[in-house]
Amino acid sequence: MAPDSVTDSLPRHIAIIMDGNGRWARARLLPRYVGHREGVKSVRRVVEDCIDRHIEVLTLFAFSSENWRRPSEEVGLIMDLFVQTLKKEVASLNRNGVRVRFIGDRDAFSEKLRYLIAEAEHETRDNSRLQLVIAANYGGQWDISQAVRTIATRVQAGELSPQDISPDIIAAEVALSELPPPDLFIRTGGERRISNFMLWQLAYTELYFTDVLWPAFNAKELDAALLWYANRQRRFGRTGEQVEQQKGA
Numbered sequence: 001m002a003p004d005s006v007t008d009s010l011p012r013h014i015a016i017i018m019d020g021n022g023r024w025a026r027a028r029l030l031p032r033y034v035g036h037r038e039g040v041k042s043v044r045r046v047v048e049d050c051i052d053r054h055i056e057v058l059t060l061f062a063f064s065s066e067n068w069r070r071p072s073e074e075v076g077l078i079m080d081l082f083v084q085t086l087k088k089e090v091a092s093l094n095r096n097g098v099r100v101r102f103i104g105d106r107d108a109f110s111e112k113l114r115y116l117i118a119e120a121e122h123e124t125r126d127n128s129r130l131q132l133v134i135a136a137n138y139g140g141q142w143d144i145s146q147a148v149r150t151i152a153t154r155v156q157a158g159e160l161s162p163q164d165i166s167p168d169i170i171a172a173e174v175a176l177s178e179l180p181p182p183d184l185f186i187r188t189g190g191e192r193r194i195s196n197f198m199l200w201q202l203a204y205t206e207l208y209f210t211d212v213l214w215p216a217f218n219a220k221e222l223d224a225a226l227l228w229y230a231n232r233q234r235r236f237g238r239t240g241e242q243v244e245q246q247k248g249a
């Protein structure tokens, strides 16, 4: 394939569903929690690898709005892991120029966790080397409904008429409206589904699925996804010929 017909570039924004921690641990006859702990090591690695590769935004799905349905013991251990990880990692993320932010409904978290999240966001707010977005208690349907609620309030206040509601208006209210949408989506762990991740923002994202379990994800796996991405032709509704022509122009 001619270089012009491929994306020919790196994704600006990578979004990852980090799946397979439980199975990774079970395969080793270990409790699921150990898989989550190992998963944090993969997070550390992928952040560094994205910095090295000049990726602008990395969004990681850490806990879905549906994950509360898990046994309360597992949920509790995951929450403890969030607290420990924030306490341990934010200083080095800050040193490495990483800006950290969270998306999702944080009201359900403990006061301590909410404090650590706010602190991490505040301390790193001026960094721009990599934007690290953690989706925690996040759901795509929740995201769209909170956007709709904001828009409805504006309509009620007379600032906006129902006829004005367009994809642009909604896009401005969903999470991460100020950042480029994900170019590349990666899901580890073998499932081919979106599991209520960024439903609005993924409209034109290239979707990459790998059977590798999240704790085993490494630079080699990331590079395989990047290579796959580089060979996609992003058409956004146009024909392949139009895209070729535009690139050649």
Ligand code: IPE
Pocket (backbone or CB within 6 Å): 018, 019, 020, 021, 022, 023, 024, 062, 063, 064, 067, 078, 189
């Ligand atoms: C992803 O790994 C982590 C979270 C959802 C918190 P899983 O815990 O879903 O691992 P599997 O899918 O059971 O292997």
Ligand code: IPE
Pocket (backbone or CB within 6 Å): 017, 018, 019, 020, 061, 062, 063, 064, 067, 191, 193, 195
């Ligand atoms: C998606 O993984 C959520 C996260 C990785 C945080 P799940 O393991 O919860 O997804 P399902 O339930 O198998 O679809």
Ligand code: MG
Pocket (backbone or CB within 6 Å): 019, 020, 021, 189
């Ligand atoms: Mg899973």
